[in-house]
Amino acid sequence: MRTILAALAATLLAGAAFADEPDIHLKPGAGLDKVEANCNACHSLDYIQMNSPFPNAATWEAEVKKMVGPFGAPISDEDAKAILEYLKANYGS
Amino acid sequence: MTISRRGVLQAAGAGAVLAGSGYAIPKALADALKLPGGLSEGTRAEAVLDALPGKKPLIKLAYRPPNYETPVALIGDGITPNDAFFVRYHLADIPEVDAKTWRLKIGGEGANGSAELTLDDLKRMPAAEIVAVCQCSGNRRGLFSPHVPGVQWGYGAMGCARWRGARLKDVIAKVGLKKEAVEIVLDGADGAIVPKTPDFVKSIPVAKAIDENALVAYEMNGAPLPHFNGFPARIIIPGWTATYWVKHVTSINAVTTPFGGFWMKSAYRIPLDKFPTEVFATQSSDVNTPITEMVVNSLITSHTDGAPVKAGTAVTLSGLAWDAGYGIAKVEASSDGGASWREANLGRDLGRFAFRAFDFTTPTLAAGAHKVSVRATNKKGQTQVTELVFNPAGYHHNVVQTLTLNAA
Numbered sequence: 001m002r003t004i005l006a007a008l009a010a011t012l013l014a015g016a017a018f019a020d021e022p023d024i025h026l027k028p029g030a031g032l033d034k035v036e037a038n039c040n041a042c043h044s045l046d047y048i049q050m051n052s053p054f055p056n057a058a059t060w061e062a063e064v065k066k067m068v069g070p071f072g073a074p075i076s077d078e079d080a081k082a083i084l085e086y087l088k089a090n091y092g093s
Numbered sequence: 094m095t096i097s098r099r100g101v102l103q104a105a106g107a108g109a110v111l112a113g114s115g116y117a118i119p120k121a122l123a124d125a126l127k128l129p130g131g132l133s134e135g136t137r138a139e140a141v142l143d144a145l146p147g148k149k150p151l152i153k154l155a156y157r158p159p160n161y162e163t164p165v166a167l168i169g170d171g172i173t174p175n176d177a178f179f180v181r182y183h184l185a186d187i188p189e190v191d192a193k194t195w196r197l198k199i200g201g202e203g204a205n206g207s208a209e210l211t212l213d214d215l216k217r218m219p220a221a222e223i224v225a226v227c228q229c230s231g232n233r234r235g236l237f238s239p240h241v242p243g244v245q246w247g248y249g250a251m252g253c254a255r256w257r258g259a260r261l262k263d264v265i266a267k268v269g270l271k272k273e274a275v276e277i278v279l280d281g282a283d284g285a286i287v288p289k290t291p292d293f294v295k296s297i298p299v300a301k302a303i304d305e306n307a308l309v310a311y312e313m314n315g316a317p318l319p320h321f322n323g324f325p326a327r328i329i330i331p332g333w334t335a336t337y338w339v340k341h342v343t344s345i346n347a348v349t350t351p352f353g354g355f356w357m358k359s360a361y362r363i364p365l366d367k368f369p370t371e372v373f374a375t376q377s378s379d380v381n382t383p384i385t386e387m388v389v390n391s392l393i394t395s396h397t398d399g400a401p402v403k404a405g406t407a408v409t410l411s412g413l414a415w416d417a418g419y420g421i422a423k424v425e426a427s428s429d430g431g432a433s434w435r436e437a438n439l440g441r442d443l444g445r446f447a448f449r450a451f452d453f454t455t456p457t458l459a460a461g462a463h464k465v466s467v468r469a470t471n472k473k474g475q476t477q478v479t480e481l482v483f484n485p486a487g488y489h490h491n492v493v494q495t496l497t498l499n500a501a
Contacts, residue, residue: 044156052135054240072289
């Protein structure tokens with residue numbers, strides 16, 4: 001199964017997955033590169049799939065603010081905005 | 094350093110390949126995993142069976158930090174096996190602790206001194222054993238309606254084990270407490286990736302820490318703690334939710350003012366006056382208070398929602414009931430959608446903090462769908478709710494479980 005997943009990953013957009021963790025393929029869309037470059041540093045991207053599609057715009061905004069604020073994620077304002085727009089457009093209600 | 098990962102074990106062939114790719118075939122995968130229908134579409138699509146090192150395949154909700162729940166069929170009839178016990182982490186830097194170099198530091202400004210224990214020191218202290226349920230505060234969060242953000246747990250963010258260790262009060266007695274001490278602060282070896290992320294640190298009232306039931310446990314069901322359940326030692330606070338059961342514990346500090354960390358002041362809080370649970374007074378605000386005790390609850394483990402059964406026969410179902418340690422007084426079951434209730438048989442009593450097994454047999458079931466419900470009541474007279482007590486963090490879901498049996 002690992003081989004199949006790896007082969008699949010090679011033919012699809014490969015995220016910045018960790019060596020021992022399957023790639024998580026989020027929906028293609030504007031801002032996905034910022035999600036992969038930032039969010040994936042501290043947590044696997046299945047957290048986004050898991051928490052979907054129920055969050056409304058305010059909920060996704062609160063989540064991004066929580067990561068940048070109390071959780072101290074070093075994400076630029078510009079990237080945070082792109083991430084929020086991506087989440088709202090692809091994983092929101 | 095983290096333990097290197099295993100091959101991914103998936104539930105079903107085609108489902109496996111698509112599992113990480115979105116909403117393609119959530120139904121087939123969900124059936125294989127027996128995920129509750131109340132989970133969000135996204136959760137049902139991404140959850141897979143996956144085995145962490147030393148563990149059986151569990152329901153993977155998130156890879157990193159790892160959050161894996163126990164399939165209902167593996168929770169056990171009273172004791173949950175170590176290799177099936179759920180895994181829950183907040184932060185992704187999870188060191189593989191070396192038992193030889195591990196040290197437990199005890200002190201703090203509310204203590205009379207400081208001390209450092211090795212694992213051998215801890216094991217040389219008088220040992221105590223207790224069978225106790227370890228349940229994540231957010232167990233069943235995924236079944237909240239409306240859904241709330243967080244790890245979208247189904248029914249399996251819980252387990253019950255026989256924990257063995259030194260009593261926390263004896264560990265604290267190594268240094269002694271000043272009369273000004275108000276809370277005991279607990280920290281473990283796991284940490285965050287980014288330095289600014291608040292470390293997972295918890296506090297408990299002094300009274301709870303010196304309660305005879307609180308342990309610094311180094312054994313679980315007669316074996317060393319699995320890595321993913323807190324090797325080499327974790328805190329056990331029977332009756333209280335697992336958030337206080339700090340894993341890989343490395344420090345125990347007494348403080349004279351309420352601890353102000355993020356995981357106490359901002360997370361793991363419930364609205365005031367919504368739940369009949371013990372109040373953690375030194376941490377309460379005007380609007381909310383830390384979660385403390387588990388609420389009384391029960392779960393059918395023998396059957397899942399929609400299970401096929403034979404028409405024209407009586408069906409025996411079994412499950413588990415638990416509470417914060419007052420003890421289970423009775424479990425009632427209904428097989429007619431809640432119109433009538435009968436008492437279930439209670440199984441062996443492993444102690445007031447343990448799972449209490451139960452079973453009951455339905456009347457003869459005619460062909461068709463039958464709604465079966467169970468409801469536990471504890472010795473304090475507390476029972477389960479029929480409607481969700483909504484709270485934004487998704488805690489204390491103890492709505493009476495109803496599942497459908499399809500007799501044919």
